[in-house]
Amino acid sequence: MRALVLALPLLAAAPGALAQADHPELAAIAAAVDPDALRATDTRLVAFGTRHTLSDTASPVRGIGAARRWAKDRFEALSSACQGCLTVVTPGQSFTGARIPTPAVVQDVIAIQKGWADPGRVVIISGHIDSRNSDPLDGAGDAPGANDDGSGTAAVLEAARVLSGRRFAATIVYAVLSGEEQGLYGGQVLAAYAKAQGWRVEAVLNNDIVGNTHGQDGKVVDDNVRVFSEGVRVAETPAEAAIRRRAGGELDSASRNLARYMSGLADRYLAPFHVRMIARSDRFSRGGDQLPMQEAGYPAVRVTEADENYDRQHQNVRVEGGVAYGDVLSGVDFPYLAKVTRLNAITLAALAWAPAPPAEVKLAGAVSPDTTVSWTPAPGAADYRVWWRETTDPRWNEAQSRLSSGGTTITLKGVNIDDYSFGVSARSADGYESPVEFPGPAGAFFR
Numbered sequence: 001m002r003a004l005v006l007a008l009p010l011l012a013a014a015p016g017a018l019a020q021a022d023h024p025e026l027a028a029i030a031a032a033v034d035p036d037a038l039r040a041t042d043t044r045l046v047a048f049g050t051r052h053t054l055s056d057t058a059s060p061v062r063g064i065g066a067a068r069r070w071a072k073d074r075f076e077a078l079s080s081a082c083q084g085c086l087t088v089v090t091p092g093q094s095f096t097g098a099r100i101p102t103p104a105v106v107q108d109v110i111a112i113q114k115g116w117a118d119p120g121r122v123v124i125i126s127g128h129i130d131s132r133n134s135d136p137l138d139g140a141g142d143a144p145g146a147n148d149d150g151s152g153t154a155a156v157l158e159a160a161r162v163l164s165g166r167r168f169a170a171t172i173v174y175a176v177l178s179g180e181e182q183g184l185y186g187g188q189v190l191a192a193y194a195k196a197q198g199w200r201v202e203a204v205l206n207n208d209i210v211g212n213t214h215g216q217d218g219k220v221v222d223d224n225v226r227v228f229s230e231g232v233r234v235a236e237t238p239a240e241a242a243i244r245r246r247a248g249g250e251l252d253s254a255s256r257n258l259a260r261y262m263s264g265l266a267d268r269y270l271a272p273f274h275v276r277m278i279a280r281s282d283r284f285s286r287g288g289d290q291l292p293m294q295e296a297g298y299p300a301v302r303v304t305e306a307d308e309n310y311d312r313q314h315q316n317v318r319v320e321g322g323v324a325y326g327d328v329l330s331g332v333d334f335p336y337l338a339k340v341t342r343l344n345a346i347t348l349a350a351l352a353w354a355p356a357p358p359a360e361v362k363l364a365g366a367v368s369p370d371t372t373v374s375w376t377p378a379p380g381a382a383d384y385r386v387w388w389r390e391t392t393d394p395r396w397n398e399a400q401s402r403l404s405s406g407g408t409t410i411t412l413k414g415v416n417i418d419d420y421s422f423g424v425s426a427r428s429a430d431g432y433e434s435p436v437e438f439p440g441p442a443g444a445f446f447r
């Protein structure tokens with residue numbers, strides 16, 4: 001057995017953590033993630049020379065076409081090993097734009113692991129397979145993209161390897177996107193595909209630049225990963241904005257509550273590795289494929305390493321003034337990438353084994369000392385938990401939660417509706433818990 005630095009499940013959740021029962025299955029999933037498998041995948045991706053969206057698509061050895069076909073083959077091999085548990089599709093659309101001067105087809109490679117109980121409910125992990133160098137239009141020169149985003153693509157394929165042998169209540173989708181560097185086109189293709197299929201997308205974990213630990217500032221940081229989440233949802237309508245301005249919810253989009261859920265899982269299963277929640281949808285003036293998913297109304301987060309190194313992103317491979325530039329394999333820390341992949345894998349599994357978050361969460365209790373929280377039943381839920389927290393607290397805390405015994409309304413005596421933020425999660429009979437859903441359209445997971 002490989003030696004793994006993995007914390008045993010803690011006896012009690014870390015302070016401020018989301019409640020999660022101890023599930024040996026999640027610890028087993030975390031332990032199965034293999035840094036050597038991640039290294040092998042990323043090494044293969046770099047060997048395509050460039051994976052630029054405008055690169056050669058016909059060559060069997062170089063360019064985006066060969067890379068996409070290889071990813072498709074990998075998914076199909078995994079599917080063969082699990083009696084056809086994955087359906088592999090390659091949706092594409094033709095785009096032109098500022099970084100696509102003549103029409104080019106942007107094609108994603110997507111593997112679908114259908115859930116047995118609620119197959120229309122979908123949780124997604126994504127990364128982008130395309131790469132670039134200093135010139136965003138250079139489809140010919142080398143662009144190894146080991147970290148941006150070979151690391152995220154390797155995480156997607158490793159999550160598929162680890163999870164595809166298991167059965168889940170909800171559907172898990174493993175998405176290898178392209179066209180990101182040309183304008184987030186692969187995320188648009190995925191959003192359109194999800195809409196066309198009628199998927200109820202509960203979560204998108206977009207992994208982009210997740211493998212470097214040596215920051216531009218000279219620090220080495222390998223004990224945390226950043227999870228970016230939108231506050232006010234970008235897909236909000238004017239009518240929904242009016243409700244939010246009255247009732248709150250700026251800090252409680254479904255994306256934000258997904259980030260809190262990941263933070264709680266990390267504290268319980270991956271400590272001392274932890275999530276650093278960042279309360280914005282992406283880094284300053286930069287973007288990723290979670291943005292088109294949020295625009296389509298889906299809860300989505302961006303997962304990115306703790307401390308980026310800009311000399312190693314979007315650069316021709318070269319040495320200049322004694323500085324090594326370029327996105328090469330030596331800039332990827334595979335034990336760290338394994339930690340990030342574990343976070344993704346246990347989040348996907350916990351979500352897909354849990355019921356959906358309760359819908360139609362409503363509050364009542366104005367001008368009274370008590371608050372009544374109600375919701376509609378979630379299919380497969382055995383019971384529910386109502387949460388309340390100070391409106392300025394960043395996380396839910398189990399000390400301020402109460403279990404219902406199957407009912408769909410709880411009155412919290414002496415908890416004044418004016419003073420707290422509220423939410424509800426759903427639990428399966430075996431203790432898998434959904435994220436917390438905040439009342440109203442500001443917090444709804446499914447629109």
Ligand SMILES: [Zn+2]
Nearest residue numbers: 148149208209
């Ligand atoms: Zn990227």
